[in-house]
Amino acid sequence: MPPLVSVIIPTYNRSRLLAEAIESTLAQTWKDLEIIVVDDGSTDDTREVVARHGGRVRYIFQPNSGRPALARNVGIRRAAGEYIAFLDSDDLVSREKIEMQVRFLKENRRVGMVVTDFSTFADGKTISRSFTSAGHPRFINWPKTRVGPHEHVLSEGVCDCLAMDNFIGTSSVVVRRNVFDSVGLFDESPEVRCSEDIDMWFRIVERFPLGYVDIPLHAYRIHSDNLSGMNEQVIRARIITRERFLKSPALSAKTRQELVARLGGMYFSLAYYQLNHGSERAARFNVWESLKRRPIQLAAYKLACMSFVPKRVRQPLRMAYRAVLNRRAEELASSVEA
Numbered sequence: 001m002p003p004l005v006s007v008i009i010p011t012y013n014r015s016r017l018l019a020e021a022i023e024s025t026l027a028q029t030w031k032d033l034e035i036i037v038v039d040d041g042s043t044d045d046t047r048e049v050v051a052r053h054g055g056r057v058r059y060i061f062q063p064n065s066g067r068p069a070l071a072r073n074v075g076i077r078r079a080a081g082e083y084i085a086f087l088d089s090d091d092l093v094s095r096e097k098i099e100m101q102v103r104f105l106k107e108n109r110r111v112g113m114v115v116t117d118f119s120t121f122a123d124g125k126t127i128s129r130s131f132t133s134a135g136h137p138r139f140i141n142w143p144k145t146r147v148g149p150h151e152h153v154l155s156e157g158v159c160d161c162l163a164m165d166n167f168i169g170t171s172s173v174v175v176r177r178n179v180f181d182s183v184g185l186f187d188e189s190p191e192v193r194c195s196e197d198i199d200m201w202f203r204i205v206e207r208f209p210l211g212y213v214d215i216p217l218h219a220y221r222i223h224s225d226n227l228s229g230m231n232e233q234v235i236r237a238r239i240i241t242r243e244r245f246l247k248s249p250a251l252s253a254k255t256r257q258e259l260v261a262r263l264g265g266m267y268f269s270l271a272y273y274q275l276n277h278g279s280e281r282a283a284r285f286n287v288w289e290s291l292k293r294r295p296i297q298l299a300a301y302k303l304a305c306m307s308f309v310p311k312r313v314r315q316p317l318r319m320a321y322r323a324v325l326n327r328r329a330e331e332l333a334s335s336v337e338a
Helices: 015-026 046-051 068-078 097-107 131-135 158-164 179-183 196-207 232-246 253-276 280-293 298-306 311-337
Strands: 005-011 033-040 057-062 083-086 113-122 125-128 151-154 174-176 210-221
Touching: 005 015, 005 068, 005 097, 015 033, 015 046, 033 046, 033 068, 046 057, 057 068, 068 083, 068 196, 083 097, 097 113, 097 174, 097 210, 113 131, 113 196, 125 131, 131 210, 158 196, 158 232, 158 253, 174 179, 179 196, 196 232, 232 253, 253 280, 253 298, 280 298
Parallel strands: 005 033, 005 083, 033 057, 113 210
Antiparallel strands: 083 174, 113 125, 113 174, 151 210
16 A cells, blocks of 8 residues: 655635645645645634535644744644655646655655755746755765756755755655654644744754655746845844854864854854944944954954944944945946946
8 A cells, every 4th residue: 555645734814825736736736645734823714715625635734933943843743644745835846856756755765855856936926946056066966876867865964964954855855754753743832933843943953864856846836925125033043043053063074164154154144134233232242242252353343342432422323334334435436347
């Protein structure tokens, strides 16, 4: 009997997009599926949209938590499948996606998780046909063992690659169910919201080889609801997860050094955000954390000095500084033309 695949779709107030995601899953060439929609307290017609599909889709409602990790964990606990697939409720999957990934996992027993390339689109128009090749040269050039026309296995140094470059789209992932017995479930802590996915992928590739299919098998939809701004919560979540990565024995010394420098930049971004939002003391603390990791940063020293300047004075100073820079740029352009 073919193995059952559980497709977990967390959602919140996206009934129209959810309907498209469900239809694309029901159209899969692999038919041994259970689709589990975990509704995180929607107030729209999500329940009715799911009900139109009858018994083909299981519906689980929970009070709103605002945490996708919690919804995914609910789905994992209720899933009956040998394999677990994740699909964001605003994304779409190609018809052959799950079949290709299940075949990959059956033929490569040591692989714990298989991911794919994916495209991006907005308002019905393709933005990028290959997200991986468009923005992830580190991963594209990483050593891989080809095991099929489009299939690859990565064993050595995957943590080094992932720690510096999140090349995994959540909707591309299929995981063996028993992998969660080894690595645990998604971290539901509010402080890692926005980075709970890479935290999970890192834990998996620490312990299992990674499978990769080099053709786009899902489409990531870009829209106003999923454009995550660089706010304090996002930056903090990224810092917390990368600090965790540093503790992994799987990282090489070179990557560890690069990641420390990357963290220096993240702490600087956090300090900059805090200073602009009136949290001078917090900004001073985090600019110091930045300098401990990247001592040679002129901008960080300037930021530290600015944190002692009263807020009412900082804006005029910035405007004056920018005016000087613009004047110098104009003078330089004039001298070149002359």
